[in-house]
Amino acid sequence: MKFFIDTANLDQIKEAEDLGVLDGVTTNPSLMAKEGITGEENILNHYKKICEIVEGDVSAEVIATDYEGMVKQGEELAALNPQIVVKLPLIEDGIKACKYFTDKGIKTNVTLVFSVGQALLAAKAGATYVSPFLGRLDDISTDGMNLIEEIRTVYDNYGFKTQILAASVRNTMHIVNCAKLGSDVMTGPLSAIKGLLKHPLTDIGLAKFLADYAKGNA
Numbered sequence: 001m002k003f004f005i006d007t008a009n010l011d012q013i014k015e016a017e018d019l020g021v022l023d024g025v026t027t028n029p030s031l032m033a034k035e036g037i038t039g040e041e042n043i044l045n046h047y048k049k050i051c052e053i054v055e056g057d058v059s060a061e062v063i064a065t066d067y068e069g070m071v072k073q074g075e076e077l078a079a080l081n082p083q084i085v086v087k088l089p090l091i092e093d094g095i096k097a098c099k100y101f102t103d104k105g106i107k108t109n110v111t112l113v114f115s116v117g118q119a120l121l122a123a124k125a126g127a128t129y130v131s132p133f134l135g136r137l138d139d140i141s142t143d144g145m146n147l148i149e150e151i152r153t154v155y156d157n158y159g160f161k162t163q164i165l166a167a168s169v170r171n172t173m174h175i176v177n178c179a180k181l182g183s184d185v186m187t188g189p190l191s192a193i194k195g196l197l198k199h200p201l202t203d204i205g206l207a208k209f210l211a212d213y214a215k216g217n218a
């Protein structure tokens with residue numbers, strides 16, 4: 001299972017990279033704005049900086065919502081670095097643009113996916129990744145994890161190569177449950193990734209080991 005971090009914050013990306021378990025980064029326009037990155041040139045430069053920190057795939061989202069605009073912006077993004085994955089919204093022109101980039105051998109991440117039918121379309125268009133937003137489904141009393149499970153079943157039924165990238169991950173249990181269901185990737189905040197470290201028995205056990213060592217070596 002690949003671990004992506006869902007942020008445009010360079011310090012957090014570095015921290016996750018230093019942990020040694022990071023496989024890539026996802027961003028979106030909201031996350032870029034949160035870091036105060038505005039203006040086309042600054043945004044493109046920020047993606048370059050992210051690519052310098054990590055070795056894996058870096059999803060960069062288009063702003064255009066029409067086919068021509070998405071193709072133009074996606075090509076600009078893809079030209080920045082081979083690590084860039086063009087992130088496209090699951091709308092009609094986004095699916096067309098996905099097929100365009102698939103045919104050109106450029107990696108894509110189809111985002112804002114909330115149903116199995118949408119995920120099926122993304123796979124048919126050859127998306128590298130599909131991003132079901134499980135946290136946002138949980139937010140409206142709908143089981144986001146169920147969507148991951150259903151997409152897994154449908155993709156396995158037909159051997160689709162599109163990787164399920166569980167997005168809108170909010171906590172450690174989202175990560176663990178995605179792993180149980182066979183999600184190929186998860187993207188979440190640093191807090192959720194580091195939350196996996198925590199167990200009180202680990203801390204208690206370590207304290208006892210160190211205390212016993214100290215007694216024996218006093």
Ligand code: G3P
Nearest residue numbers: 006026028135136167168
């Ligand atoms: O990867 C998609 C993600 O950024 C959305 O997360 O927490 O805003 O629903 P959230």
